[in-house]
Amino acid sequence: MLSQIKFLKKEAFISMNSLKFLPGLFLVFSLVHTDILAQDSRPExxxxxxxxxxxxxxxxxxxxxxxxxxxxxxxxxxxxxxxxxxxxxxxxxxxxxxxxxxxxxxxxxxxxxxxxxxxxxxxxxxxxxxxxxxxxxxxxxxxxxxxxxxxxxxxxxxxxxxxxxxxxxxxxxxxxxxxxxxxxxxxxxxxxxxxxxxxxxxxxxxxxxxxxxxxxxxxxxxxxSFTYVNYIQQVSAFANLFQYTITAAMIMILLLVVALFFLNRRDYVIRDSMIFIVLFTLTNSFNTINSALDITLIGNHISNLGFDISLHLIFAWIPLFLSSILIGSRSNWMKWLLVLAVMIAMITFLAETRLYSNIFIAFSFLLSMNVLYKGRSNSRGQNKIILIAVIGQLLIIIAYIFLEPFYLSNPASILDDLHIMVIFLFFPVMLVFYLAVRYTNNFKLLQEKLTEVQKLSDENLAKEREKQHLITMQKQVLEKEVEIRTTDLKQSLENLQSAQQQLVQQEKLASLGQLTAGIAHEIKNPLNFVNNFSSVSVELVDEALAEVAKLQQTETSEEIQDILNDVKTNLKKIHEHGTRADRIVKSMLLHSRGGSGKMEPSDLNALVKEYANLAYHGMRATKNPIDLDLKLELDPSIKKVPLIGEDFARVILNLCNNGFDALRDVDFSRQVAGNGTTPSNTDWSSVTPNEKHKPSVIVRTRNDGRHVYIDIEDNGSGIPMDIQSKILEPFFTTKKGTDGTGLGLSITNDIVKAHGGELILESAPGRTVFTIKLQS
Missing domain, CATH: 2.60.120.260 (Galactose-binding domain-like)
Incomplete structure (x- = not known):
């Protein structure tokens, strides 16, 4: 477009309508109209x-x-x-x-x-x-x-x-x-x-x-001539460069303002600035269409019409924009300037006269001056940039009017193109600069407010922290009091539960005692007679057999001996089962007897050591002793534990005796150290005596801070899985014949529970452990 204008002006080619799309001249249209028209009517x-x-x-x-x-x-x-x-x-x-x-x-x-x-x-x-x-x-x-x-x-x-x-x-x-x-x-x-x-x-x-x-x-x-060809090439190159520079700059400015608008759609200043930049971009776009596209003369005039409309809209928008910034509001009638601008542009295009356009531009200029005067009190700070932009744009246009003869006399100069580019870009650039300064000022104001808010927030936070510290201190005091009371309540509850368990146990024992007393009176005496008379009868049978043996051996005597032998066998069985019944009665009497019922702090290690050794020596004094190792692994960190001494002594004795009984009749020649059985293909002839496994019972105490544990471990054959769940039931026994009553582990479990503890069984082939868990 710039090169087109320079060609046409120099060659006296264009008329009024083809010259009026001279880019960026704003007031030039009215002020130099007469000179241009003279050039068109009388070509130079x-x-x-x-x-x-x-x-x-x-x-x-x-x-x-x-x-x-x-x-x-x-x-x-x-x-x-x-x-x-x-x-x-x-x-x-x-x-x-x-x-x-x-x-x-x-x-x-x-x-x-x-x-x-x-x-x-x-x-x-x-x-x-x-x-x-x-x-x-x-x-x-x-x-x-x-x-x-x-x-x-x-x-x-x-x-x-x-x-x-x-x-x-x-x-x-x-x-x-x-x-x-x-x-x-x-x-x-x-x-x-x-x-x-x-x-x-x-x-x-x-x-x-x-x-x-x-x-x-x-x-x-x-x-x-060649001079003209060189002129076209030079001017076209510079004009296109400047035209594309203006276009690129306008697009960048437009994108920047549009981005600001979408970031803050409620900011009316950014909105009005965006409209301003859009109008400038449209004006430049019509110039670019004429310069860059191969259009017809009719298309050229349509583009000129678009340029005229956008240019008049710019003049109409100036007082509206200034009013919005400097005064803060604008009259509704001022919006009709936009409609009037479009009408004036159409009349100017069709009527071939600049009269109405000149009047409209002058009116817009006077209206803008009036707005500047009314808003002079707000023309400070960032708003001063808008004042400088309007006055500067006017001065640049006036300068172009006076310098145009020089530009026409020096067609190869790029100053004309530079001046036009300044006309196009000065106001948009100043507008963007204004938005940048305004945004910066708003940002600084926001920073100051944020700083003030942060300061108040810090003060409130300090007060809140102080309050929180006091609350924390009070909370800690309350927590300590609650903890002390909770400990007291917990101890009271444990004592109550222990007392309750003891009461229940005592009730059970009392009931069992009453039952046992009845059994003692009703069963014990008859049972003694059965045992005594069966024993005496065995002796009488022996005497009868001795007398029969003195007689001459006859068929009748042999039959008598057979009958007497049968009677003797039956009497022995009666005596054997009577003896077992007597043991059961004695166990029941022992079970129902109970201790003092009062827990007292006791030295657990001493108690365990005493009764474990007692059980061991008792086993050794029986008619069927076994050779085993009793190992004591006592934790010295364990202090006194609240126990009922007499009752807990039975627990140690029962569990140790149970471990000793588990080691009877076990073929230890088929086991090696390692708590397990060896493969069936082991060559035992090559195993030395030191390698052979020896029966042992380990009594161990340990402490984890909250609980104390007593482990009684043997390396017997273990308890099968299918009977582990029944092992603590009353009268359940795995011992042969009349050796066991089935009450030992049941009584042990009841006593451990009465102490607020737990009896735990852990068994595998080659190893069985009974663990007593008590509160420390």
Whole structure:
């Protein structure tokens, strides 16, 4: 777009509507309108040599080139025009009596629009070259938006677009930013050349017919030098660079503001700033469309209309934006400025006058000044940036107005492009800077508030910690009191439970005592008579057998002996079972007797040691003693434990005797040290005596801090799994014949429970352990 403007301004190509999309000039439209319109009505040309006579060809020379290297052929005399169309019009010698003497720049509407609604015809021009133009590389430049075929002396030279009577075959030509093609013909000194071109323009008449836009045709054709080609390349490169830089910068600014808006949608300043940036971006987008896209003349005007609308909306939004920032509110009627801006832009585009636009811009400017005056009290701090942005933008535009003649006189300079880029980017950049400063100030204010909140929070937290410390201290005191009371209650509960268990046990023993007493009176005496008389009867039978043996051996005597032997056997069985019944009665009497019932702190290790040894020596004094090792492993850390001494002594005696009995009739020759059996294929002949396993009972005490344990372990054959659950039941025994009563372990378990403890059995082949668990 920038390069397009510079080309058109320098070549005097454009009219009012094609110039009005000059980017970023804002007030320039109104202030320099008269100067621009004069340029459009009277195209700028260099001093040239004109010929009044139609028979004398125009002589082209180097001095006719403008400063940018262009000869405006369309402004020279000597042109002929016909609206008709014929292929022989390209020839040199034809009859021009019916042709109209008309310059290409004089083609206008509606005079030259044909019946089909467009302009079509031929134009001819004769010329010569002087010595400065001989064998020189020249270029042919077309400025029309239509199509054109060019011929020199009847030979085809170049085509711009496609000329055709059929509309679907017609192709328009876009002259913007195009490097012109070089002449194929090399011009010689003294020769006369006829330049003829067939042209067709459909878009320009359409604008006039449908929109009423009066549009003077371009001079159509020019001769250009290398200077012009270099100028186009240089200006196009810089203009595109600046145009794309502006576009990229506007997009980045827009994305930044949109991101800020979505982060804080309730902030009306960010919202209004985003609208401002969107309008600036739209304005630049229409410029980019004209610069970067290959559009038609109609498309060019539509883009210009969009530019006009967005530009007027910017002027309408300025007082609204300032009012929102500096005053904090805006009148409802001010919003109608946006509608008025669109209407003014449409009128300006269609009516070919800047009067209403100038009035609207002036009104917007005065309204903005009024808002600045009313909001002067708020024009401090960050709001001062907005004031600087508005005044700075105005100064930049005014500077461009005064510097434009300099820019036009130096077309190759990039200062013009830089100035336009500053016009486009100054206000958006200042707006972003304002948002950044505002955001920073808000952030600092937020930080200060957060610091104040943090300070208050720390103070509250310190007070809370102090309160919490006091609460913790009180809680610890209460916890200690609760713990002491809980300990007391727990001890009381344990004592109560122990007393309760003892009472229950005493009740059981009392009941058993009453039962035993009955048994003693009712069973004991008859049982004694049975035992005594059976014993005496055995002796009598022995005496009878002795007397019978003295008699002569007869068949009758033998029968008597057999009968007496049977009687003796029966008497022995009666005596044996009577003896077992007597033991049961004695055990029941012993079980029902009980101790003092009072627990007293006792030396557990001494008690265990005493009664374990007593059980061992008692076993050794029986008629069937066994050779075993009694090992005592006593934990010295165990202090006195509350026990009923007499009762607990029975526990030690019963468990030790049970372990001794478990070691009877065990073949230790088939076992080795390791508490297990050896494989069946062991060669026992090779086992030395030291390797053979010896029966042993280990009595062990241990302490874990909360409980004390008494382990009585033997290395007998173990208790089968199927009878372990029955081992503590009363009257259950695994001993043979009448050796056991089945009450020993049952009585032991009851006594342990009466002490608040637990009797635990652990048995495996080659090892059995009874563990007593007591409170320490």
């Amino acid at each position: 040309i260099s001093d040239t040599t004109t010929v009044d006579s139609i028979d004398i060809p125009v002589v082209l020379s180097d001095s006719m080139f403008t400063e940018i290297g262009v000869i405006q052929l369309g402004e020279l005399d000597g042109w002929y025009y016909t609206p008709t169309d014929s292929a022989h019009y390209r020839n040199v010698d034809i009859n021009l009596s019916n042709w109209e003497r008309l310059k290409p720049s004089e083609l206008a509407m509606p005079d030259h629009i044909n019946n089909n609604g467009y302009i079509k015809g031929w134009m001819r021009f004769k010329f010569q070259v002087d010595s400065t133009m001989v064998n020189r590389g020249l270029f042919l430049r077309s400025g029309t938006w239509g199509a054109m075929e060019v011929y020199v002396n009847g030979e085809f030279e170049q085509t711009f677009g496609v000329v055709s009577d059929e509309q679907n075959k017609f192709e328009r030509y876009n002259p913007l930013n195009v490097i012109p093609p070089e002449f194929k013909t090399r011009f010689n000194l003294g020769e006369t050349y006829t330049l003829a071109f067939r042209m067709e323009d459909r878009d320009t008449p359409w604008l006039f017919t449908n929109l009423g836009i009066e549009y003077r045709l371009d001079p159509l054709i020019r001769v250009a």
